[in-house]
Amino acid sequence: MAEHATPHFHNQPGVPAVRVGAKEFMCIGALPPFDHPHIFIDMGGDTEAICPYCSTRFIYDATLHGHSDPAECELKARAA
Numbered sequence: 001m002a003e004h005a006t007p008h009f010h011n012q013p014g015v016p017a018v019r020v021g022a023k024e025f026m027c028i029g030a031l032p033p034f035d036h037p038h039i040f041i042d043m044g045g046d047t048e049a050i051c052p053y054c055s056t057r058f059i060y061d062a063t064l065h066g067h068s069d070p071a072e073c074e075l076k077a078r079a080a
């Protein structure tokens with residue numbers, strides 16, 4: 001499986017907010033098989049966004065450079 005060109009984030013741990021280092025990303029809700037439809041979120045000029053499916057609050061943090069805090073909220077490609 002190739003790396004995602006667009007970062008994918010989830011909230012499997014159930015934290016109140018996920019800090020992300022990207023303003024354009026996909027939210028998948030939870031880890032498969034409990035994920036929701038993977039939706040594209042574009043924060044535009046804002047620094048926060050809420051997923052309309054799972055209500056996860058995402059907060060932009062440029063210091064994360066495309067990653068997330070907590071780190072386990074970033075979907076990583078599985079090894080082949």
